Amino acid sequence: MLMADNEFFSWVLSYTAGKRLSDLSSQFESVVLAYERYQKAQGLFQRDSSMSPLGLENLEDYERSLQLISIAILIGRLDLFERLVNIIDHSYRSEDALYEEIVGKIQPGRANLEEWYHDQPYRTLLDAIDAIDAIDAEDKQSAANLLSQYCKIWYPAFKSCPWHNSHLSMTSTEGAYFGYWAFEAGAVAYLYGIDDSQISHMVYPKDLVAYARNQKRAE
Template identity: 50%
Template sequence: MSRRQEFLTEVRYNDFLAYSDETKEFWANNTFESDTPEQEASLRVTHFKNVALKKLFISYTAGLEITSLVPLLEELITHYENRQKKLSLSENIVDISPLAIDDWLDEYEERIQVISLCILLRRTDLLKRFVELFDKAGYNGQDALYEDLLCKVLPDREDIYDWYHEVYTPLLQAIYADEKDEASDLLAEYCKEWYPAFKKAPWHDSHLQGDEGSYVGYWAFEAGAIAFLYGIDDSKIDHMVYPKDLVEYARNYQLRSENE
């Protein structure tokens, strides 16, 4: 295991892989406690979405080849689509958002992380499918970071000057900085402030729980996506949460595509 963050041990990684297999077998023959069949179905798909998300994150943290992450991302997007369908039936709300992005910072971050992974892994097809879930729920044209991530990849996005959560201010400022050095400094500042900003997230400090905890990695994938999309110099950024090799992968992929 050529881990990308020092907190991950082989024991924790192997235990998670075993759990991800075992939970499929267990819930094939058991049901979640619920009041209605629709609620049970919603709880079920949410559980498997969470497992798929953690598997993608821990695989990157463990040091797997970047190309091996793509099938995991494909599976994850399908889980979000399933969650949206089942949640819509359970809550009786058509086109409900699969994540409560305006109310919960960690769920907003989850959305931005998945968007950024689609961008950095160069899977625009998956990005379109994922974004459609939120656009249909009415979240297009509401948040600056969401639109700034998408406008370089998808057509007809909106120019917005408001955003839901203050933690993303340095990242947004990096996009519009007048000087290249200023943009780099703001990107570095965002990476430095990222982990403390999520102290209320359920995964915060999970590395302190040891091998039997829930740690799968701490990654500001959105910082990498912004650096890639807007050509920000990240050569001096050496922060643990910054996915530098993913950004390099995206840049190299783009160069190859342009030269073909």
């Protein structure tokens, strides 16, 4: 697991450092491959090849799962998205509303659920999705407001995670900080067409959402 997580942290650090998104798109496959290898190794040890290397019951693993599939969507690597979903689905298909909402925009016919693993901070993101599905223009503005609110409550919700406040231990030569990013907020904005023009929160990957939208227009 540590090797897979380190691949992910390295990728996010490169994004935080401002590496070209086109380069990051090709490099993301090494992250997906690392989790696939971990799943295979875990399967051999547990004698169950279908086990997901990321358990949605755990808040940190849940966020990691959403981040991974959201990054794949935003960089336009739906081949990698499918591989990630295949990893997670073995154990968690049709069990969490937000996961199904995000995956369902790429894979129609997914479950429509009213249950989810973690209320905080994810209920706000689910509310944003519900609002954008409404016809009323006021509700559509509400979706943008809820997305902004989600970004504000995202970081405090993870105070129990090891990476929380890692920026405070940074020195000129060492540290574990790799960046704080609510990639799933960007994926929801992109997939559901939510207006993010007024969102400027530090955890919102605005340039990555713009990249996804530009790639879509170029198709």
